[in-house]
Amino acid sequence: MTPHPTQTNTVLSQQDLLEAGLNRGPADNPPREIPRLIGMDLAALEAMLADWGEPAFRARQLHSWIYVHAVRDIEAMTNLSKGLRNRLHQDTRLGQLELVDKQISRDGTTKYLFRLQDGNVIESVWMPFQERESTSICVSTQVGCAVNCGFCATGKLGLKRHLSAAEIVEQLLYVRHDSGQPINNLVFMGQGEPLHNYDAFIEALRLINQSAELGMRHITVSTAGLVPQIRKLADEQLQLTLAVSLHAPDDDTRNRFMPINQRYPIAELMGALQYYYDQTHRRLTIEYILLAGLNDSDAHAQALGNLLETLHCNINLIPYNPIGAEYGFKRPDRLACLRFKRTLEAHSRHKVTIRLERGTDIDAACGQLANRHQAPARS
Ligand code: SF4
Structure with a gap:
């Protein structure tokens, strides 16, 4: 019986990795996609902020700053807490244009x-x-x-x-x-x-x-x-x-x-x-x-x-x-x-x-x- 590759000391070639869907080298890791706030609807914002432990009304405030007030800077969202603004800066981007x-x-x-x-x-x-x-x-x-x-x-x-x-x-x-x-x-x-x-x-x-x-x-x-x-x-x-x-x-x-x-x-x-x-x-x-x-x-x-x-x-x-x-x-x-x-x-x-x-x-x-x-x- 042919041994499974992991049961041997054989070093897997890049081709083996690719065929096995295991091409996980650091150079091949896709860069982490930073979420963009523009494009997220209210439900998506609610889900994201719920994940962060924020109350639902914060999502409505954020939604209004993005789409109704059309601000271009997270710092302008003055009724959000400083902590939430910092988290938004760190983990999201507003838009991309x-x-x-x-x-x-x-x-x-x-x-x-x-x-x-x-x-x-x-x-x-x-x-x-x-x-x-x-x-x-x-x-x-x-x-x-x-x-x-x-x-x-x-x-x-x-x-x-x-x-x-x-x-x-x-x-x-x-x-x-x-x-x-x-x-x-x-x-x-x-x-x-x-x-x-x-x-x-x-x-x-x-x-x-x-x-x-x-x-x-x-x-x-x-x-x-x-x-x-x-x-x-x-x-x-x-x-x-x-x-x-x-x-x-x-x-x-x-x-x-x-x-x-x-x-x-x-x-x-x-x-x-x-x-x-x-x-x-x-x-x-x-x-x-x-x-x-x-x-x-x-x-x-x-x-x-x-x-x-x-x-x-x-x-x-x-x-x-x-x-x-x-x-x-x-x-x-x-x-x-x-x-x-x-x-x-x-x-x-x-x-x-x-x-x-x-x-x-x-x-x-x-x-x-x-x-x-x-x-x-x-x-
Ligand atoms: S070619 Fe120009 S005018 Fe025609 S559909 Fe495209 S953008 Fe419109």
């Missing part, structure tokens, strides 16, 4: 560039609307993006990785702290396709709604049109607003700059949008970026009106914001945009608006700021 760059536009729009723990960078945009006395934040959900819309700087990065729910939520908390103002609206419209990172997006949504106390009706998620995920989101029956980047009324036009259309053509997308409305009774927002000579003719406007005839939606026209001549797209002039709007209104019963431009004097288009700070992913 590090500010790398911040640009403030003449209209107050502020772009934040954050470095993540692994060195990747993402951006968030904060917009104050004086006339409405409200503020809005646009957050990222991925580093880069796999969808590769032809006119988008982020698409050129390729997908580097999904963000965690904590990384998504921390953008809101950081900006809430830095701006010193309440944030009234949140849009998932930064880098990435939120529905491609579905589980983290839903988890972030739950934390933003339940912990950071932002109402669902003040949240918008924008998608390029991932049909199965739109149907899945419909089944969640949430009261958020779904914005869909349609950008063309027919497959031929859409295929020219939205590769996702080959996977989920317009007829399938329209079926999913109708399903979304049937499940949620929430009016959709149709986003339509105006590209000179590509999708901005009278015929396109008319076809768009016909396509959306029975859908409950508002239509938001977005004059293209050029990100570089090499992309090959041009912005229609103001008259062409107004003409498109009028033609569409004549063939549609929906409310049509032209998006108010923000931050045009800083790196305004989605992904521009981050693109200057990181190289494209290899394909």
